[in-house]
Amino acid sequence: MSYDYDLFVIGAGSGGIAAARRAAEYGTKVGVAEVSNLGGTCVNRGCIPKKLMVYASHFPALYEDAQGYGWSAVESSLDWQKMITTVNQEVERLNGVYQRMLDKAGVDLIQGYAKFLDPHTLEIGERKVTADKVLIAVGGHPVKPEEIPGIEHAIVSDDMFHLKEQPKQIVIIGGGYIGVEFACIMQGLGSQVTQLIRNDLILRGFDDDLRSGVQEGMKQHGIRIINLTEPPVIEKTPQGLKVTIKGDSEETVVADAVSLAATGRKPSLEKLGLENADVEISEGAIATDEYSRTSQENIFAVGDCTDRINLTPVAINEGRAFADTQFGGKSRTMSYENVPSAVFSTPEAASVGLTEAQAREILGDAVKIYRARFRPMYHTLTGREDKTIVKLVVDQKTDKVLGAHMVGDYAAEIIQGIAIAVKMGATKKDFDATIGIHPSTAEEFVTMR
Ligand code: NDP
Numbered sequence: 200m201s202y203d204y205d206l207f208v209i210g211a212g213s214g215g216i217a218a219a220r221r222a223a224e225y226g227t228k229v230g231v232a233e234v235s236n237l238g239g240t241c242v243n244r245g246c247i248p249k250k251l252m253v254y255a256s257h258f259p260a261l262y263e264d265a266q267g268y269g270w271s272a273v274e275s276s277l278d279w280q281k282m283i284t285t286v287n288q289e290v291e292r293l294n295g296v297y298q299r300m301l302d303k304a305g306v307d308l309i310q311g312y313a314k315f316l317d318p319h320t321l322e323i324g325e326r327k328v329t330a331d332k333v334l335i336a337v338g339g340h341p342v343k344p345e346e347i348p349g350i351e352h353a354i355v356s357d358d359m360f361h362l363k364e365q366p367k368q369i370v371i372i373g374g375g376y377i378g379v380e381f382a383c384i385m386q387g388l389g390s391q392v393t394q395l396i397r398n399d400l401i402l403r404g405f406d407d408d409l410r411s412g413v414q415e416g417m418k419q420h421g422i423r424i425i426n427l428t429e430p431p432v433i434e435k436t437p438q439g440l441k442v443t444i445k446g447d448s449e450e451t452v453v454a455d456a457v458s459l460a461a462t463g464r465k466p467s468l469e470k471l472g473l474e475n476a477d478v479e480i481s482e483g484a485i486a487t488d489e490y491s492r493t494s495q496e497n498i499f500a501v502g503d504c505t506d507r508i509n510l511t512p513v514a515i516n517e518g519r520a521f522a523d524t525q526f527g528g529k530s531r532t533m534s535y536e537n538v539p540s541a542v543f544s545t546p547e548a549a550s551v552g553l554t555e556a557q558a559r560e561i562l563g564d565a566v567k568i569y570r571a572r573f574r575p576m577y578h579t580l581t582g583r584e585d586k587t588i589v590k591l592v593v594d595q596k597t598d599k600v601l602g603a604h605m606v607g608d609y610a611a612e613i614i615q616g617i618a619i620a621v622k623m624g625a626t627k628k629d630f631d632a633t634i635g636i637h638p639s640t641a642e643e644f645v646t647m648r
Contacts, residue, residue, distance in 0.1 A: 202319060202329040202330050202331045203230065203328045203329045203330060204228050204229060204230040204307075204328060204329070204330040204331070205222075205227045205228045205229065205330070205331050205332065205526070206218075206219070206222050206227050206228070206229045206230075206330060206331070206332050206333070206334060206522075206525075206526070207229070207230045207231070207232070207313075207321060207328060207330035207332075207333050207334070208229065208230070208231045208232070208333075208334045208336055209231075209232050209313045209321070209333065209334070209335050209336060209337055209471070210231075210232070210233060210239065210335070210336040210337040210338060210502075210504075211231050211232075211233035211237045211238070211239065211297065211301070211308065212238065212239020212240060212241065212242075212336060212337075212338045212502060212514070213238075213239055213240075213241050213242075213502065213511045213512075213514045213515050213518075214239075214336040214338075214501040214502030214514030214515060214517055214518040215231060215233075215239070215334065215336030215501075215502070215518065216231070216237070216238075216239075216297060216300070216301065216518075217514070217515040217516075217518035217519050217522075218334050218336065218501060218517075218518030218519065218521050218522045219231050219301065219304070219306045219334075219518075219522075220300060220301070220304045220306065221518065221519045221522035221523065221526075221527070222522040222525070222526045222527075223304040223305055223306050224304065224527075225522065225526040225527045226526075227522075227526045229304075229305075229306045229307070230306070230307040230308075230309060230328060230330065231301065231306055231307070231308050231309070232308075232309045232310075232311060232312070232313035232321070232323050233308065233309075233310060234310070234311060234312040236290075236294045237294050237297035237298055237301070237308075238290075238293055238294055238297050239338050240338050240339070240503070241511040242290060242293050242294070242297070243290055243294075244356065244357040244360055245356075245511075246511055247289070247290060247293060248286045248287070248289075248290055248360045249380060249381075249384070249543065250543060251285075251286045251289060252282070252286060252359075252360075252384045252388075253380070253383070253384055253387075253543045253545075255277075255282050255286075255384075255387075255388065256383065256384045256385075256386075256387025256388045256545070257387060257545070258275070259275075259387060259388075259389065260387065260420075260545075262275060263581070264577075264578075264581040264583070267580040267581040267582055268580055268581075277365065277388055277389060279362075279364060279365040279388075280363070282388075283360065283361065283362065286360065287360065287361075290360075309323050309326065309328070311323040311324040311326070312324075312470065313471070314470060314471060314472040314475075315333075315471060315472040315473060315475045315476040315478075316472065316475055317475055317476060318333070318476045318477065318495050318496075318497055318498060319331070319333070319497065321333070322472075331497065332497050332498070332499065332525060333476075333497065333498045333499070334491075334498075334499045334500065334501065334518070334521060335471070335478070335485060335493070335498065335499070335500040335501075335504055336500070336501050336502045336504065336514070336518065337466070337467050337468070337471065337502075337504045338466075338467055338502055338503045338504055339464040339465055339466045339467055339503040339504060339506075339509065340357075340464060340465065340467050341355035341356055341357060341377075341460065341461070341462075341463070341464050342462065342463055342464060342465050343355065343460045343462065344372075344430070344460065344462050346430050347372070347430045347431060347432070347433065347460075348430070348432045348433065349432060349433030349434050349435070349440075350433060350460060352433050352434075352435050352440055352458065353372065353433060353440075353458040353459065353460040354457060354458070354459055354460070355459065355460055355461070356377045356381065356459065356461055358459075359381060359459065362457070365388065365389070365390060366385070366390050366454065366455050366457040367390060367391060367455050368390065368391045368393075368439070368452065368453065368454045368455050369385050369390050369391070369392055369393070369454055369455075369457050369458070369459065370392075370393045370394075370395065370431075370440070370442045370452055370454045370457075370458045370459070371385075371392060371393070371394045371395065371458075371459045371461055372394075372395045372431065372458065372459065372460050372461065372462055373394075373395075373396070373459075373460065373461035373462040373463070374394065374396030374397070374398065374400075374401035374402065374403070374424075375401075375402065375403070375461060375462075375463065376402070376542055377461040378394060378396075378401070378459070378461035378462075379394075379401050379402060379413065379417070379542055379544045380542060380543050380544055381459055381461060382394045382417065382422050382424075382544075383417060383420075383422070383543075383544040383545040386417075386420055386421055386422050386545075387420075387545055391421075392421075392422045392423065393422075393423045393425060393442075393444075393452050393454075394417075394422055394423065394424045394425070395425050395427050395431055395442075395444060395446070396424060396425070396426055396427065397426070397427045398426070399426060400414055401413065401414050401417075401424070402414075402542060402548070404554075405542075405548070405550055405554065405604070406550060406554035406555055406556070406590065406592075406602065406604040407554070407555065407556065408555070408570065408588055408590050408604065408606075409548050409550060409588065409590070409604045409605070409606055412546070412548070412572075412586065412588040412606035413542065413544050413546060413548045413606055415586075416544075416545070416546040416585060416586070416606065417544065417545070417546075419584065419585070420545060425444055425446045425447060425448050426446045426447045427444070427445065427446040428445050428446050428447075429445040429446075431443060431444050431445070433458055436453070438453050439453045439454055439455040440453070440454045440455075440457065440458045441453050442454060442458055464503065464509065465483055465484075465506075466483060466484045466485065466503060466504040466505070466506055467504065468480060468483075468484075468485065468504060473485075476495050476498055477494060477495050478493045478494060478495050478498055478500075479493065479494035482506070483506070484504065484505055484506035485500040485504050485505050486505075487499070487500050487501075487505050487507075489532040489533075490520075490521070490524055490530075490532060491505070491517055491520070491521045491533075499521050499525070501514055501517035501518045501521055502514035502517065502518070505517075507535065508535060508538055510538065510540055512538075513533070513535075513538060516533050517533050520532060520533045536622075537551055537552050537618065537621050537622045538551070539551035539614050539615060539617075539618035541610060541611035541614065543611070546585060546586075546587075546606050546607055546608070546610075547606070547607065547608060547609070547610040547611060548604075548605065548606045548610050549604075549605050549610035549611045549613070549614035549615075550602070550603070550604045550605070550614065551602065551603050551604075551614055551617060551618040551621050551622075552592065552600070552601050552602030552603060552621045553592055553601040553602040554592070554602060554604070555568055555590075555592050555602070557602075558592045558594070558601050558602060562594060562595075562596075565594060565595045565596050566592060566593070566594065566595065566601075567593045567594075567595045567627075568590065568591070568592060568593070569590065569591040569593065569627070569647040569648070570588070570589070570590045570591075570647070571588070571589050571590075571643050571647055572586055572587070572588045573586065573587055573643075574586060574587070575587045575607060575608065575640055576638055577608065585607075586606075586607070587605070587606060587607030587608070587640055587643075588604070588605065588606040588607065589603075589604075589605050589607075589640070589643045589644055589647070590602075590603070590604040590605070591603055591627065591630070591644065591647060592604075593627045597626070598626040598627050598628055599624060599625070599626055599627075600620065600621055600625055600626065600627055600629075600630060601621075602621070603617045603618075603621055603644065607640060608640065609640065609641075613640065613641045613644070616641070617644055630644060630645050631645065633645040
């Protein structure tokens with residue numbers, strides 16, 4: 200049977216594009232369907248515009264810090280519209296880069312929403328295409344918790360990149376990556392931020408020292424973090440959105456028209472017609488094996504729509520592993536062990552490997568913790584009390600470093616390097632045998648006793 204394509208990819212986000220390009224390199228005839236702009240969540244409404252806004256949010260503190268080093272006071276104010284415009288211009292530039300990459304690879308792009316008619320046939324608008332293999336890489340979208348009265352008035356992270364005006368007062372619901380990053384961005388840009396969480400600490404899943412370190416730092420920078428005991432109530436009033444909070448503080452906050460629900464994301468599967476292709480869904484996500492194969496032999500899925508580890512580099516690696524295996528004659532699976540990640544909060548945090556709690560659950564008392572908490576050299580002259588935390592989780596029996604965690608400037612950059620050592624199975628002795636770069640924060644990782 201002959202098909203229009205050897206591979207058809209649904210979704211031109213990080214995972215889909217990576218797989219399409221890699222497969223095309225092997226001489227595969229590839230088509231991609233995308234309903235929106237190229238680049239998916241990461242490029243259009245996630246990592247990239249978010250990180251640019253993180254950079255923007257750091258300037259006021261830098262201006263202040265400079266005075267500790269002898270600079271005169273800087274008077275500067277934010278042109279919100281200009282920031283939003285330049286951030287979105289960069290996003291558009293990247294959309295163009297992706298288009299050129301697909302063109303260069305000889306991949307056909309079809310604009311529109313693809314729906315399965317059967318395991319080998321997709322309908323995209325008026326058009327029907329057939330493919331030998333299909334890769335689903337449709338990503339996810341933010342969800343709003345239904346149990347919060349008035350949640351329909353809240354915006355989600357996607358909307359943050361298009362606000363016409365800077366909110367003076369913003370309430371953020373959720374203590375995960377997105378809630379924490381936006382709380383810090385908005386505080387840095389000069390908004391008053393109240394963050395509502397439903398646990399004692401933000402960033403569930405991370406090491407507790409990292410969680411408390413970031414939370415303390417955020418509070419020190421002026422973010423109000425409130426532990427909820429009941430869902431908040433949101434009402435639209437002429438003054439703005441009235442948020443009634445019941446928690447460790449009981450109060451009403453009027454946020455000027457903005458209240459961000461950052462309470463998780465879920466795979467975007469509703470209109471894909473998966474039932475026509477017999478693709479199984481498990482707990483709201485596409486079920487796959489270690490080769491990203493779904494319950495249907497010729498259909499595969501990568502990225503957030505499979506809800507494994509929802510990070511761009513993971514989706515890219517899954518996509519490339521799929522293409523190498525299916526079209527490049529190099530069978531390989533993606534390793535989900537020791538995947539590093541960072542939270543671009545202020546203070547920044549990053550992590551690789553096991554948390555202390557995870558290690559103790561596996562190894563009990565055979566876990567040794569090395570930890571340092573200190574004021575970084577930079578702040579000795581700024582007068583700020585910001586603290587840096589570095590931490591290693593070590594298996595006492597094998598001396599292997601099981602986890603590395605950091606809170607502080609450049610945490611993401613530093614942990615990326617440490618992640619190579621952890622992935623390679625480095626021992627604490629290997630860390631100790633490494634000479635530090637002085638004076639730096641990173642040297643603490645090789646000097647802790
Ligand atoms: P997360 O699942 O990380 O966090 C959701 C947060 O919302 C949790 O703190 C959760 O609390 C809280 N929450 C859920 N429901 C409610 C509710 N009804 N009331 C109050 N709080 C609630 O989701 P995010 O949306 O922050 O991020 C989604 C994914 O995107 C992440 O898992 C990550 O993979 C990815 N991402 C990665 C980034 C990075 O690498 N830097 C940046 C941004 C996103 P609880 O802990 O109690 O469940």
